[in-house]
Amino acid sequence: EVQLEESGGGLVKPGGSLRLSCAASGFTFAPYVMNWVRQAPGKGLEWVSSITSSSSFIYYADSVKGRFTISRDNARNSLSLQMNNLTAADTAVYYCARHLRAYFDNWGRGVLVTVSS
Amino acid sequence: QSALTQPASVSGSPGQSITISCTASGTDVGDYKFVSWYQQHVGKVPKVIIYDVNQRPSGTSARFSGSKSGNVASLTISGLRAEDEADYYCSSYTGSSTWVFGGGTKLTVL
Numbered sequence: 220e221v222q223l224e225e226s227g228g229g230l231v232k233p234g235g236s237l238r239l240s241c242a243a244s245g246f247t248f249a250p251y252v253m254n255w256v257r258q259a260p261g262k263g264l265e266w267v268s269s270i271t272s273s274s275s276f277i278y279y280a281d282s283v284k285g286r287f288t289i290s291r292d293n294a295r296n297s298l299s300l301q302m303n304n305l306t307a308a309d310t311a312v313y314y315c316a317r318h319l320r321a322y323f324d325n326w327g328r329g330v331l332v333t334v335s336s
Numbered sequence: 337q338s339a340l341t342q343p344a345s346v347s348g349s350p351g352q353s354i355t356i357s358c359t360a361s362g363t364d365v366g367d368y369k370f371v372s373w374y375q376q377h378v379g380k381v382p383k384v385i386i387y388d389v390n391q392r393p394s395g396t397s398a399r400f401s402g403s404k405s406g407n408v409a410s411l412t413i414s415g416l417r418a419e420d421e422a423d424y425y426c427s428s429y430t431g432s433s434t435w436v437f438g439g440g441t442k443l444t445v446l
Binding site for chain 2: 263264279321322324326327328329
């Protein structure tokens, strides 16, 4: 069974940093494109970032470009998101999502990031 | 910049059929063939129910179907059930190595 488990969320002050992790299990992690998708409280889904299997190609939404960094460790079956210079607009549940062909086929349960003073 | 527009809400009675539209705008949604739909119950994780415009993953009821005409993709749910009450999101590859979601549609089963 595919499992994705996010961790690292919490409360952070504006301008602060946070690092999210996603532990993958139940499948061979290395070949898959992985993503972060977020959802602000009471709002819709927003794609944040993608990373290809060998980390050769990395993409970001304009809203986080220059502040967030996605990375992966295929040996440890893990995905990370380093978030810097956080603002209130970054407050959301962050989901780790596996990419299959052209859609997100498996999602983690999500982790809440709250940016507030 | 790409955008996907969905109605904020739709409703229907049990047994009826409803359709949720997803209208693409912007110059970089390509030929808009990589459309997927996600169902999210309150407090739950999104779940893919349609991919590649009209393909159902295993486990998705045949009551769910997808289609596309021009720049409008649609999700149709037939034989509406109480358990279908949820938020529904469309998503598309933009052609610029990025992805976009629609704003979501709240389905109420009356």
